[in-house]
Amino acid sequence: MEEKxxxxxxxxxxxxxxxxxxxxxxxxxxxxxxxxxxxxxKFLADNHGDGLTNIxxxxxxxxxxxxxxxxxxxxxxxxVYMQNSGFGKTVNPITSLADPEVYSVPMLLMxxxxxxxxxxxxxxxxxxxxxxxxxxxxxxxxxxMLPEDQDGAAKAxxxxxxxxxxxxxxxxxxxxxxxxxxxxxxxxxxxxxxMNREDAIKAIVDGFSGxxxxxxxxxxASRELFxxxxxxxxxxxxxxxxxxxxxxxSSIALGVTLGLAARNKERPVFIFDGDGAAIMQEGAFSTIxxxxxxNLTHILFDNEAYGSTGGQPTTSPTVNFVGxxxxxxxxxxxxxKSREGLVSAMRDLKESEGPQLLVVKVNKGARKDLGxxxxxxxxxxxxxxxxxxx
Numbered sequence: 001m002e003e004k005x006x007x008x009x010x011x012x013x014x015x016x017x018x019x020x021x022x023x024x025x026x027x028x029x030x031x032x033x034x035x036x037x038x039x040x041x042k043f044l045a046d047n048h049g050d051g052l053t054n055i056x057x058x059x060x061x062x063x064x065x066x067x068x069x070x071x072x073x074x075x076x077x078x079x080v081y082m083q084n085s086g087f088g089k090t091v092n093p094i095t096s097l098a099d100p101e102v103y104s105v106p107m108l109l110m111x112x113x114x115x116x117x118x119x120x121x122x123x124x125x126x127x128x129x130x131x132x133x134x135x136x137x138x139x140x141x142x143x144x145m146l147p148e149d150q151d152g153a154a155k156a157x158x159x160x161x162x163x164x165x166x167x168x169x170x171x172x173x174x175x176x177x178x179x180x181x182x183x184x185x186x187x188x189x190x191x192x193x194x195m196n197r198e199d200a201i202k203a204i205v206d207g208f209s210g211x212x213x214x215x216x217x218x219x220x221a222s223r224e225l226f227x228x229x230x231x232x233x234x235x236x237x238x239x240x241x242x243x244x245x246x247x248x249x250s251s252i253a254l255g256v257t258l259g260l261a262a263r264n265k266e267r268p269v270f271i272f273d274g275d276g277a278a279i280m281q282e283g284a285f286s287t288i289x290x291x292x293x294x295n296l297t298h299i300l301f302d303n304e305a306y307g308s309t310g311g312q313p314t315t316s317p318t319v320n321f322v323g324x325x326x327x328x329x330x331x332x333x334x335x336x337k338s339r340e341g342l343v344s345a346m347r348d349l350k351e352s353e354g355p356q357l358l359v360v361k362v363n364k365g366a367r368k369d370l371g372x373x374x375x376x377x378x379x380x381x382x383x384x385x386x387x388x389x390x
Contacts, residue, residue, distance in 0.1 A: 011148050011181045014043035018052065020154045021079070024161045026108070028070050030055035031063040031081035032280070036112025037175050038310030039183035041081075045312060046186050056315060059247070059280045060086035064093040068105045077164055081110040083309075084132045085125065085244065094139060098170050106164035108157075109141070109172040116176065123377050124244030136172055143172035148179035189304065189313060191363045194338045197301045198224045198367065200360045201272065203339050204299065205232070207346050213260075213388070214239045215253035216272035218246045219308035220366045221301060225272065226373045237387035241373055241380050247281030249273055250288060250298060257293035260388065267388075268295050268350075275302040275316035282324065289329030292355035298325070300357065303364035311364055325357035333357035 017040070021027065033041045033056070048054040057063035060082045067078040082090070087109070098105035115121045115129020136143050142163060144156050156173065164171040195203070201224050216222040222241040229236050240256070242249045253271040260267055278284075278300055288298065300321055306312045325333035331353050336342045337360075345358055373380065 012146075012150065012153055012179055013181045014040050014183045016150050017153060018043065018047070020150070020157050022051075023154075024158055026077055026079060026157075026161065027051060028053045028055075028067070028074075028076065028078035029081060030057050030066045030070075030078060031110070032057055032060055032083070032086050033306045033309045033312040034081065034083035034086075034112035034114075034175075035309040036083065036114060036177050037081070037110070037180055038312070039180040041310060041312045042183050042185040056313065058282065058315075060089045061093050064090050064098060064107070067107045068093075068097055068103065071105050071107065077106045077108060077161055079108045079110050081112075083112045084114055084128050085246070087111050087132065087135075088128060091135075091139065094141070094170055100167065100169045104168035105170070106168050107170050108160055108164060109170050110146075110175060111172055112175050113177070119177075122243065122372070132174075141170050141172050143174055146173045146175050146179065148176075189364075191304070193361050193363050195342070195360070195362050196365060197221060197303060197307075197362045198228070199339065200301060200342060200362050201225055202228055203342050204270075204346060205229075207343065210238075211267055212238060213253075213256060213267050213269045214272055215249050215256060215269070216241055217249040217274045217277045218242050218244060219274065219277075220370060221272050221274055223370050223372055224366065227371060235383075236373075236375060236380065237383040239380075240384045241377075243373075243377055247277045247279075247284075249277065250284045251281065253296065253298075254284070254288050254292060256388070257296045258291065260295075261293055265388075266295065268297065269293065271296070271298045271300075273298060273300045274307070275300065275304060275319070275321075276306045276314045278321065279314060279316065279319060285324055285328040285330070288355050289325070292330070294331075294353045294355075296354040296356075297349055298330070298355060298357045300359045301362050302359050303362050305364040307364055307366060321359045322357065325355075330355050330357050333359075335359040335361065337361045 029044055044054040063080045067080045070078045115125030147153050160171045216225050250271045253269050257269045302316050304316045322333040322335055336345050349356055
């Protein structure tokens, strides 16, 4: 499909962009945060409840369903925001719920374009970046590049909303990186926990014997684990660093434990998870509790934020992860907030039958000089598989 509007050499002001949406009768937003438009996410978080509704969804499928329900009760068009990796997740509800051949639901899909061809990005974004526009064409979803000048953006949004309402279908606004003016968040959540995530990871790894298997979640937790191994002069073969597929690390770890059990191999397996990732795939608690190995320990670093996309708040302050784990047949679950409590809990877990959950409350944020793994995903997988086979 031919692009209809191209961006210009300006940037968008978040407040003015919201006035554009509001002028079109749009004040309902839902989705999963993306670093491509992190400033826009900060604005939505600041202004939720002040005539604007911003629902941070567990995952992109849920967001499409929420926007559909909102339309059913109001007749209005909502906005579903997401990274393009999450767009892949929406294929089912878009084609079987919102599609004109099913319930015909108008909505605007605000999609951040990670992995845009000819632009440097991480390996997990390259494929979706390359196929995003063809996928929109296959799904028969009209789209436009959101211009980065206010007048152009206003015209694009007005035309998109008009077509979405007229044809009763989803319409996508593609957002390129760097088109938003910096926005300073007013309502910042203050935290005063004893540890940050990197401190907690070090405290855990310092207590390892060397035989442990770690599957770490998407984002900065994996980057911190990699750099810690480097600083300690250790190899990386024990660790599977999940660079994409947000929310899937716990399920990958479950598969690892089941495979080891089938080969009569006894290794302790640890999940290094995050609150946003755990919420995104919270159904995995049920599967782990039902099938999980006695060697499986699920460690959830809860900083109440989507750390890799700009620190936007998750819904974790109202989630009882310990209760959820126990309700889903985990053999035990607890929460700690101090290094002493963490070290003590890790000693206890060595003697406990799994699956076990340990929630570690940590401050959000990470080092500004935090690097990225210097190995490729394929190298990580091969080294990891070799370690598991020995």
